[in-house]
Amino acid sequence: METVVEVERASKRFGATLALDRVDLRLSRGEVVALLGPNGAGKTTLVSLVLGLRKANEGTTRTFGMDPRDRRARSRTGVMLQGSGLPNFLRVGEVVDLFRSYYPHPIERAKALEIAGLADKASAMLVTLSGGQLQRLYFALAICGDPEALFLDEPTVGLDVEARRAFWTHLRAFVAGGRTLLLTTHYLEEADAIADRIVVINAGRIVADASPAALKSSVRNKRVSFETDGSLDVQGLPIVRVISSGPRVDVLTDEPEALLRALFARGSSIRNLEVAGATLEEAVVGLTAGGA
Numbered sequence: 001m002e003t004v005v006e007v008e009r010a011s012k013r014f015g016a017t018l019a020l021d022r023v024d025l026r027l028s029r030g031e032v033v034a035l036l037g038p039n040g041a042g043k044t045t046l047v048s049l050v051l052g053l054r055k056a057n058e059g060t061t062r063t064f065g066m067d068p069r070d071r072r073a074r075s076r077t078g079v080m081l082q083g084s085g086l087p088n089f090l091r092v093g094e095v096v097d098l099f100r101s102y103y104p105h106p107i108e109r110a111k112a113l114e115i116a117g118l119a120d121k122a123s124a125m126l127v128t129l130s131g132g133q134l135q136r137l138y139f140a141l142a143i144c145g146d147p148e149a150l151f152l153d154e155p156t157v158g159l160d161v162e163a164r165r166a167f168w169t170h171l172r173a174f175v176a177g178g179r180t181l182l183l184t185t186h187y188l189e190e191a192d193a194i195a196d197r198i199v200v201i202n203a204g205r206i207v208a209d210a211s212p213a214a215l216k217s218s219v220r221n222k223r224v225s226f227e228t229d230g231s232l233d234v235q236g237l238p239i240v241r242v243i244s245s246g247p248r249v250d251v252l253t254d255e256p257e258a259l260l261r262a263l264f265a266r267g268s269s270i271r272n273l274e275v276a277g278a279t280l281e282e283a284v285v286g287l288t289a290g291g292a
Contacts, residue, residue: 001028003065003178004149005050009263010059012045014145019045023205026214029148034191037201038288043184044082046201047153050182051079065151075104078147080138082154086126092137093122096144101194103145116140117170139170156187168193188281195229196281202288219278219286221252227271237262252282258290 005027012020020042027033035043048063052068060156083152086095093109099104117138129137129244135155139162142150154169156164166186173193175181187190191198192212200208200215208215221240225248228269232249234242238258253259256275263270 001030002132002193003027003060004029004063006031006060006062006065007046007050007269008060010046010049010061012042012049012054013057014029019204020049020056023201023206024202025050025199025206025209027149027180027182027285029180029286031197032175032181032195032268033183033197033199035182035184035199035201036284038193041201041288042204043201044153047182051151052079075145076148077146078142078150080122080152080155081141082157086106086137088125088127090126092118092123092124092126095126095137096122096140099141099152100144106144107146110138112144115170117166127245132159132166134214135159135163135167136170139167143174147179150175150182152181154181154184154186156190157184157268158210164190187277188284192280198284200284202286207287213243216280216284218280219283220254221278222254222256223250223280223282224253224274225274225276232268252278277279 003026005025007023007025010020010023011018023042023046025046035046037043045095050054050068052062052063052070052074061068068074073146093111096109096112100109100112109122110119113122115138118133118136118140118168121133126134126137133157137153142152156167159167165186168190168258171181183191184192190214195212198208198210198212199206202275227248232245234251238253238255240252240254251259
């Protein structure tokens with residue numbers, strides 16, 4: 001399978017701060033990869049190396065087998081970064097046409113707007129767009145060059161749940177044709193729903209690289225959730241962490257059977273009991289808690 005991105009032993013320093021420490025990463029054609037980690041872990045720095053916006057102090061980075069700053073490589077990529085800004089006096093269609101002119105083989109304006117869910121907004125002024133519509137416009141600009149690889153840095157930050165889910169639908173439709181996607185996000189539900197692989201970075205190092213299912217299955221803890229009367233006394237109970245307490249109790253335990261036996265022995269009132277495996281959030285927190 002063709003390698004789209006290859007990062008080998010890449011390190012990046014900002015003064016005395018080591019932002020990336022000998023990172024290795026490879027993305028193949030058609031992969032959807034989510035890059036996760038706490039603030040300051042190195043996610044944006046790694047993406048900037050892959051895009052050629054920054055240069056590593058050590059190691060190498062190749063995109064489509066070329067220096068990522070090579071125009072031939074950039075013409076095959078689409079990018080949606082945080083903090084995008086456009087003049088409010090332009091119309092949606094004008095901005096899309098401007099960005100289409102940067103690429104050798106762009107898709108039609110109407111198709112880009114349709115994929116992004118903005119088919120009826122071509123003549124709208126940017127100043128009239130909602131926050132969710134602006135995010136979809138930035139997505140249209142990222143895909144208007146018909147890229148083979150797409151890089152999205154926190155694309156749904158600030159969107160409500162409904163707008164995020166709509167964005168996922170448009171994103172899945174675009175990458176379904178075998179395109180490569182690298183996504184950074186703080187919404188772990190988003191990563192779980194979209195990604196084939198999860199890469200977890202913490203303190204400048206990659207600490208995990210696996211499928212969402214494999215990451216979740218690596219966590220021994222189970223989530224036990226139930227409703228109870230009054231407060232729960234956790235003293236002496238085999239509980240790793242209390243997620244929430246009150247009328248609805250949510251805890252993590254590596255001994256769910258022992259926990260339930262102890263609760264029943266105490267005569268605790270338990271209703272609507274649920275026992276489930278760890279979530280992706282719990283897996284990532286377990287991997288990054290020491291450097292968060």
